[in-house]
Amino acid sequence: MKVIRSVKEMQNTMLEQKSSGKSIGFVPTMGYLHEGHLTLIKQARRENDVVAVSIFVNPLQFGANEDLSTYPRDFERDSQLAEESGADYLFYPDASEMYPRPLAIKVTVGDRTDVLCGRSRPGHFDGVAAVLLKLFNIVVPDFAYFGMKDAQQVAVIDMLITDYNIPVTLKTVETVRESDGLAKSxxxxxxxxxxxxxxxxxxxxxxxxxxxxxxxxxxxxxxxxxxxxxxxxxxxxxxxxxxxxxxxxxxxxxxxxxxxxxxxxxxxxxxxxxxxxxxxx
Amino acid sequence: MKVIRSVKEMQNTMLEQKSSGKSIGFVPTMGYLHEGHLTLIKQARRENDVVAVSIFVNPLQFGANEDLSTYPRDFERDSQLAEESGADYLFYPDASEMYPRPLAIKVTVGDRTDVLCGRSRPGHFDGVAAVLLKLFNIVVPDFAYFGMKDAQQVAVIDMLITDYNIPVTLKTVETVRESDGLAKSxxxxxxxxxxxxxxxxxxxxxxxxxxxxxxxxxxxxxxxxxxxxxxxxxxxxxxxxxxxxxxxxxxxxxxxxxxxxxxxxxxxxxxxxxxxxxxxx
CATH class of the missing domain: 3.30.1300.10 (Pantoate-beta-alanine ligase, C-terminal domain)
Structure with missing residues (x-):
């Protein structure tokens, strides 16, 4: 598995794979991987020639009083788990690489967000949509894998893909749970x-x-x-x-x-x- | 030259070309082609394996009192000119194909638009950015060609590509003029x-x-x-x-x-x- 930290290098690498006719499966994550993520990576592995995983704690989707600075991180462990689960590329940019300057063009999600997590996290899904728009352009995946634990996120991504004709197919995977039923997180x-x-x-x-x-x-x-x-x-x-x-x-x-x-x-x-x-x- | 009116067919056709390693040059237009457009198409022809031209009078970039309904149209002539200039594919969707329902996720251009045409055409560049985001995803071009007559549009597209890491290279072409210097339009x-x-x-x-x-x-x-x-x-x-x-x-x-x-x-x-x-x- 290759770890790539540069946007340009990741994009060029993925475009090369794409132009040689290989299918690309993509699992975007914020890291601190658990069995839920690994299930997604393993499914991507079964269904694609190339598997890319991203780890990026996206500041744009955190509110001012949310847990951006304390969000758990463990890159060494994540890196090992991603490789063991079948990832070929691990995209691990830092925030200044993803946002070298504030976005001048904003994305606003105007539907499916005035309920559930959207209501208590204003702007959260705008940040999710913006980073996925970027990641889809960088990784150019054929299939992108998301867990149903974030069902509202899946509903929003489904709209994003439809509204902007993004050439990616959304694959959703059941929530993975602990033995007593608690959703992995x-x-x-x-x-x-x-x-x-x-x-x-x-x-x-x-x-x-x-x-x-x-x-x-x-x-x-x-x-x-x-x-x-x-x-x-x-x-x-x-x-x-x-x-x-x-x-x-x-x-x-x-x-x-x-x-x-x-x-x-x-x-x-x-x-x-x-x-x-x-x-x- | 093949005329394609369906988003799905256009996207599948272009993705197929891409995955076989061919470079795609794209000239988005609103039709009623003049020598300015043809210069773009000819340059795309010289620089790419595959040339796609789109004709779409994008309602989203017209204001309520602007000339959407009277914008000149002549598909037969356009089609012939595009083919003669070297286009392989002419994408010609209607508005309901591009916007089957109102966009639930909006794009707002927050820079470079409070001047020039942006000031007298509020929302115009939001519409331009939205349709190009769609078209870039449908045509998946390596290179996109724009005339410098719309210099502000070029400045906005340059931001769109940078902000969202769109895997396309912007190519700009000098304004083409009548013999007395009037910009072709x-x-x-x-x-x-x-x-x-x-x-x-x-x-x-x-x-x-x-x-x-x-x-x-x-x-x-x-x-x-x-x-x-x-x-x-x-x-x-x-x-x-x-x-x-x-x-x-x-x-x-x-x-x-x-x-x-x-x-x-x-x-x-x-x-x-x-x-x-x-x-x-």
Missing amino acids: SRNVYLQPNEREEAVILNKSLNEAREGIINGERDPEKVLSFMRERIQQNSSGTIDYIELYSYPELKPVKEIKGTIIIALAVKFTKARLIDNTIISI | SRNVYLQPNEREEAVILNKSLNEAREGIINGERDPEKVLSFMRERIQQNSSGTIDYIELYSYPELKPVKEIKGTIIIALAVKFTKARLIDNTIISI
Whole structure:
């Protein structure tokens, strides 16, 4: 596996692969790789001639009071894990390489962002869209792999690709979980021991809601208040949101039908965790 | 030459050429081709394996009171001229193919646009940037060709390519002129006979200003007031702007030095004409 830190070198290398007819699979990450990321890399490996992974903690998608400076980093470990999972190229630029000057042309995501994480993180998805527009142009992938844990991010990227005809196919992969059901996340390391135990209720309440819906519940309000109660009674975390929308449009629904997402965010002392489930009935 | 009207077909065709190692030269136009466009196509032909031309009158870059509906169109003639000049593919989508729904993700150009045409055409360059982002993704060119008549457009595209690492190299070509110096433009057909004669003063005053600067004039105000007088005395047109800036930054200068642009726009009865000159001292 080759580590590349320069935008120009990465782009030239990838364009060369592309012009020789090879398919490129791309897994963009912010590093501190866990099994969720590795699942994406392994799938990219199975489906492409060339696999590129990027590690870039994108400052543009962090708000002023968010955890940019404390976001966990471990390049040596990441590098080894990426190689073992089948990456051919690891793109690892620093912020001044990606943003040598402030962007003069801004990207604004005007749909699917006034809900869920978008509401509590203004500008977050603008930053996500901008960096992916850049990364897609640098890596020129045929396929890009994203985990469904960030379902709203997937919905936004889907719009970005459609609106601007980006020649990449989005591949989504199921959320990878710990044995007790907690969604894998780079931020889980910041949970205190009791919080780590309590955090199980996030996925558990989503599963209970799913079961309720499969058994006939059609009222979003009833589902959400049941979940709210379950999480409040079983954890010390503060609920940031628990919401239910159509997917991928992320529009409110009065009655549960078609494909919907239930998504939640809960704040613990040093980590804000997200999880979701998508249900088609 | 093959005419393609579908985004998907164009993109697949171009990606196939790209993956077989061929270089792609691209000339985006709004049609009604004149010698300026043909010069771009011929240069693309000399420098690339494959030449793609697009004809798309982009509604997003026209303001509410602008000439979208009356913008001149002649597809049969354009098609013949493009083929004769060396185009292999002519991409000719309609508006619903390019914008099946309103863009949910907007592009906003926040620099180099508060002057010249940007000032009198709010949102114009946002529309230009959005359509080029789409076209670059559809045509995947190695080289894209633009005329220097739209110097501000070139400055904006240069920023777009830099900000988002678009894997395309910008090629600019000198403004092509009639024998009397008038810049070729699709809109020249809307000049009345006396206006056509008067319009010669646009280029003439630019040349006179250039001469003055070469002979030592360094005061932008003096250059501009001289030009204003020359145009007012020799034409019935209304001056929209005559301005002088650093290039390509398009920042005001107090003293003429380095590379500068003098650009103007003059409104005649049914046509607004632009022209410019770039001077390096």
